[in-house]
Amino acid sequence: MRYGYWMPVFGGWLRNIPDEQMDASWDYTKRLTQNAERWGYDLTLIAELNLNDIKGVEQPALDAWSTAAALAAVTEKLELMVAVRPNFHHPALFAKAAANIDRISGGRLALNVVSSWWADEARQYGLQFDQHDDRYARTEEWLTVVDGLWTEERFSFDGQFYKTEEAICSPKPVKRPTVYAGGESDKAKAMIVGQCDAYVMHGDPVDAIAPKIADMAARREAAGGTPMQYGMAAYAIVRDSEAEAQRELERITTVSELPAGYANFDQWLSGTQLERELKIQEYSVSNRGLRPNLVGTPEQLRQRIADYEGAGLDLLLLQMSPQAEEMERFAAQVMGTA
Numbered sequence: 001m002r003y004g005y006w007m008p009v010f011g012g013w014l015r016n017i018p019d020e021q022m023d024a025s026w027d028y029t030k031r032l033t034q035n036a037e038r039w040g041y042d043l044t045l046i047a048e049l050n051l052n053d054i055k056g057v058e059q060p061a062l063d064a065w066s067t068a069a070a071l072a073a074v075t076e077k078l079e080l081m082v083a084v085r086p087n088f089h090h091p092a093l094f095a096k097a098a099a100n101i102d103r104i105s106g107g108r109l110a111l112n113v114v115s116s117w118w119a120d121e122a123r124q125y126g127l128q129f130d131q132h133d134d135r136y137a138r139t140e141e142w143l144t145v146v147d148g149l150w151t152e153e154r155f156s157f158d159g160q161f162y163k164t165e166e167a168i169c170s171p172k173p174v175k176r177p178t179v180y181a182g183g184e185s186d187k188a189k190a191m192i193v194g195q196c197d198a199y200v201m202h203g204d205p206v207d208a209i210a211p212k213i214a215d216m217a218a219r220r221e222a223a224g225g226t227p228m229q230y231g232m233a234a235y236a237i238v239r240d241s242e243a244e245a246q247r248e249l250e251r252i253t254t255v256s257e258l259p260a261g262y263a264n265f266d267q268w269l270s271g272t273q274l275e276r277e278l279k280i281q282e283y284s285v286s287n288r289g290l291r292p293n294l295v296g297t298p299e300q301l302r303q304r305i306a307d308y309e310g311a312g313l314d315l316l317l318l319q320m321s322p323q324a325e326e327m328e329r330f331a332a333q334v335m336g337t338a
Contacts, residue, residue, distance in 0.1 A: 001305055002315045003335055004043030004081065004231070005036060005327060009062040010054040013235070013319040014252050016284055021322040024052075024060040026070065032324050033071050037078050039328055040337025044071075045112060045317050048083035051121050054286065065097070072105035081110040081180060086138050087128050088116070091145035092167050099150065099173045107174030112200065113181040115139045115188070136187045137161070143179065143195045150176055180231065193219045198229035200317065203288040206304075210311035217312070231315035232308070235289030236326070238301055238333050245296045252321065253284045289319050298333040305334070 006013065007029060012020030022028055033044060048064035051057040068082045080101075084094065102109035115135040116122060122129035130138055141159040148155035149169035157164045180198040183189060192199055199216050201209060213230050220228050239245040282288065292308070294301050294316075305316065320326035331338035 001309050002042040004045055004315055004317045005041055006317060006319045007044050007046045008323050009047055009064065009067065010052045011060065012321055013054060013286060014284060014321050015054055017252060022324065024062050029062065029067060030074060033075055033078060035324060036327060037075055039331035040335055041078065041331065043079040043081050045081045046083060048085055048114065049118065049121065050125060069101045069104060072101050079108050079110055080105060081112050083112040083114050085114050085116045086142035087122065087130065091142045091162055092149060092164050095146045095149035095169050099169055099171060102173035102177055103171055109173065110178040110180060113139060113143065113179060113196065115183065133187050136191050140191050140195065189216065189219060193223050193225065198231060200231040203232060203234045203291040205291060206307045206311050209308065209313060213312040229314045230312055231317055232292065232313055233287035233289055233317045234292040234294050235285045235319045236294040236330055238298055238330050240297065242296050242300065249295050285319065301334045
């Protein structure tokens with residue numbers, strides 16, 4: 001298993017804990033990333049949103065790509081998996097800038113291609129927001145242009161969304177960056193199977209992840225592609241006893257005061273008690289991070305991670321809070337590297 005972590009570009013991951021002691025700043029980001037290398041983490045995922053999806057839209061959120069460029073210069077081993085939304089970046093200009101960041105890092109850049117979901121953000125920034133299938137059609141063209149500029153001396157393309165004429169990208173990346181993407185529709189899966197190297201998923205139990213991996217592996221084989229990598233988001237809590245871990249889980253999922261923008265949350269929570277408990281957890285931690293149940297003792301977490309490995313999972317993309325302290329604890333007690 002490879003271990004990655006979400007860079008806290010929003011100042012945390014818990015929607016109902018206002019201050020998680022990890023501010024959205026370059027200073028915190030730099031220290032955390034350099035420590036993560038020392039603790040033995042393999043990768044960091046840097047999300048790309050201009051508005052803060054976790055703490056509220058008026059709170060600070062770090063820019064993904066300038067942060068990645070800066071981190072490339074002050075790290076040595078960590079893979080930098082940076083989210084990119086095609087409707088926010090012209091592919092030819094992006095290919096040029098990303099190749100330069102990859103050179104700065106010595107070949108450690110990777111992409112997490114996200115077909116945008118936040119229509120209001122695009123409207124605020126005056127950018128195109130496509131409907132679902134058009135988003136993936138745009139992404140297919142976008143990836144074709146980026147890959148063409150990275151691999152060919154001159155690249156021409158004439159599509160529905162983009163056009164280039166004998167465009168040059170030099171210097172090129174040290175090596176072609178790994179392309180990760182996620183999505184659960186057939187349109188998304190077809191795009192990923194045809195153009196990406198790795199499939200990333202929201203958090204789910206093993207019995208839900210295993211068939212997703214099997215399905216994508218079969219699709220990839222049918223398309224004649226090389227085997228893909230598989231990653232999953234998860235929120236981790238490790239403690240010396242299960243009771244301690246459950247107390248921390250209760251702390252982060254207890255909704256005491258709703259932040260701005262969640263005035264209708266009580267309506268969203270209507271239904272049975274079980275549904276209410278599940279929805280509170282979905283609200284508290286993004287990306288379905290609590291569904292994998294990486295909550296417990298080091299021995300329990302190691303066993304659950306082994307079960308995911310048995311299902312074919314290669315990469316865990318972890319969120320924790322407060323991030324630095326919990327990442328160091330996880331590395332020492334679960335990974336055995338810190």
